[in-house]
Amino acid sequence: MFEAVELDQTLSREKFKAQEPETRAALLAAQRELREKKIATLILVAGVEGAGKGEVINRLNKWFDARGVFTHAFWDETDEELARPANWRFWRKLPAKGAMAFMFGGWYWDPLYQYTRKEISAAEIDEAATKITDLERMLHQDGMLIIKLWFHISRKTHTARLKNRKKLSKHISVLGDENREHEKYGAFIKSAERLILHTDNSDCPWHLIEADDKWHRDMSVAKAILAAMEQRLHEHRTRDRRATVHPFVTPIEDKPVTILDHVDLDVSLSQEDYVEQRNHYQRRLNELAWQAYDARRSTIAVFEGWDAAGKGGAIQRATNAIDPRLYQVISVGAPSDEERAHHYLWRFWRHVPRAGYMTLFDRSWYGRVLVERVEGFAEPHEWLRAYHEINSFEEQLVEQGSIIAKFWLHISPEEQLRRFQERKTKPWKQHKITDEDWRNREKWEAYRQAVNTMVEHTSLAIAPWTLVPANDKRYARVMVLKTLCTALEQALAKS
């Protein structure tokens, strides 16, 4: 693969300087238009050590308008990052819509070096490649422009540069380990080829840059970035991205049977049984939360359900059992403008707990396939791909050791009506009932369909949905507590 860019191409300083003003003006114009069009640009920079990635980034930082441009390296991880799924550190640095970020290595760094050092197998680097493709596709579909640059230098140049660098820099030691690895030029090149091969696709292609001659290198980079930017802008100008996607959506039929119809809403608990069982499971949950803390296992509990189904009450019965130092409740409302300027999952990545802690979500990322679907806030192609995006998100959480429990609190429309009316009379409940609740009620059937599809597509063995019969609040609360206890017990028994 790399022979294709071992061409001894050069550019004289004079020619470079002659081309610079026009190139720079074009890059600036493209950057400005991308900003105006609210397109996020992510430039991933990777390649052989000694190819001059740092120099290139410095030049690009000089050429572009610095506002809204960030550079991120991932070489010095914090424990906040290490205590979360690996991708968390990338999510927190993703450029917002209209902004631009350079990432050194990005998500390629770890698999590349691990495979070079033989810490992971061929199957594992291919698995990493699949996950990377998945992540990039998701960001691309969300409108992000991802430009991937690979800097290649010949073995001869590589040897010369490393020697020179060691002479110059007193700080080689900081990056010592990685540099030693780089000296294994052949092994590194082989890893790179494998990873590039599997992550090169039409959405987010790799650009191989011959980097032996710095003037040629920098002008090639400029041209590659410019071409990618202009192509995206051209697409943006000439087609309506929405209109081109026509997913097949099953029309909502006249009340077909869904999984919710199989929930037995007549179950209930006496006050006496309730108090006994609640107290029992709360004590148990308190112990388990501390055990999970000791084992550094996080817990993520998702609460979805009909309006007035008792999400808040169920969450309270759980949190009342747990030391307040160990949990956080996230109530999901309208997103802030910073959240709106990112992929919809970004705001949830923000709240992924550190290892050992628990986060309870009062509504969640499932809003994408519930309210956003039903209300039309998300286009069909957006919520249709969300099932996969969500599964992949939860898989990453579980792989890092998180325990996931997801609850749909189910009530009948009649019970909902009763509760709405009750809320109007109790002074401390009046704030809970709004016009929107009444409007949502009219869309019961559409929501019923959406819930069914959601459970169908996202109830995984590693992150199952629990459908909670909630006409009887006591029964529902105990079931939530019990399910949480069981999930924690099973996970902790395995670890």
Add this chain to the structure above:
Amino acid sequence: MFEAVELDQTLSREKFKAQEPETRAALLAAQRELREKKIATLILVAGVEGAGKGEVINRLNKWFDARGVFTHAFWDETDEELARPANWRFWRKLPAKGAMAFMFGGWYWDPLYQYTRKEISAAEIDEAATKITDLERMLHQDGMLIIKLWFHISRKTHTARLKNRKKLSKHISVLGDENREHEKYGAFIKSAERLILHTDNSDCPWHLIEADDKWHRDMSVAKAILAAMEQRLHEHRTRDRRATVHPFVTPIEDKPVTILDHVDLDVSLSQEDYVEQRNHYQRRLNELAWQAYDARRSTIAVFEGWDAAGKGGAIQRATNAIDPRLYQVISVGAPSDEERAHHYLWRFWRHVPRAGYMTLFDRSWYGRVLVERVEGFAEPHEWLRAYHEINSFEEQLVEQGSIIAKFWLHISPEEQLRRFQERKTKPWKQHKITDEDWRNREKWEAYRQAVNTMVEHTSLAIAPWTLVPANDKRYARVMVLKTLCTALEQALAKS
């Protein structure tokens, strides 16, 4: 002090339950109104171990509407927190306008325990109290409602509770050290008295709660919180906060002489000298940046100046010298809505670098006393108190080991005009000139005054301003590089 709340007060369960619905409704109503009025509420909970702080928080979480309510404990610090000034961890958790947060211990925790353990002296706990008062006053003036609750229990109850707790909990070990300290009841009470005494003031008074009887305790808490909320709401309804403050502001006189008039704008560098000196200082800065990294000393460089004075160019000449892994450039534009919902310093606390890294601010917190003052975005009482707030912010950075350099890039109005006109002709500079720049130009005199006051009030020995003559860009860039090198050299020589 605490004898005043050793009164053996009790409340029966029945009376509590009878009062609960009304109290709860009132709390909810107050919470809702505070949310609507965009008032942030911070409830600090501290006190003797075993007084039931966790239980109280759990009950309050049950009573209040959980949306927009967060609970924070600061017992398990991350390295991201430890690598920054102590207050950074509080700033990142401060409630936004309209939201509510409970903090366990908050900024009282460290001085309290350190003094109890005799790790700090009496003078040091008093100094801590002064800084706390300062921080609380600042947040209070920004509109935050701060409610401080101290839970007291008698020595007898304390002994009984700790014994009981050890029997119940397997997890006492997690908080072991702190618990052992708590057993020194007498010493702890003495520390607390000293700290409370010095931090009790009319803006943010302490509420002492007798916590021996849990029903009485919880109802007292509810009443204290309710009273504080209602008082704030009453104030909000009955007075225009702005109108009550009439600071004396010197009218801008007809072009008085300011410190800027003493900047010699005729200095310049030849191209040859420029290249030589730039290269020299860039090499030096590169080395120093790595040395600062090794020494875990952060650098914060602030760039302010007239439009077109060359801030961006000066920043680039600095960053081009430094490994991109070590620095971050923050361009300060309009705040996001999350930033707007906090004290104006919050958005800068977000970007405080980890120990060892460098952040360059293209415009900064000085906007408060420059553009916000001149354009009237901040009221006089707001920007007048900002000098002290900024000094205190920078003092905290320096105390943690940060090196601060602040640059005002100064040009003459004639030179600005020349550059504006030049920008119109160069294609890659056209984006830099907007109508706003022309408008700002008309306010030259007002800005001149604002800069003068700013330098007067915020040029500290620990964080001095450098006024950079910038009519000649070459001279300005070298001066910035040189000043940065000197600041780093001096700081690193001392450490």
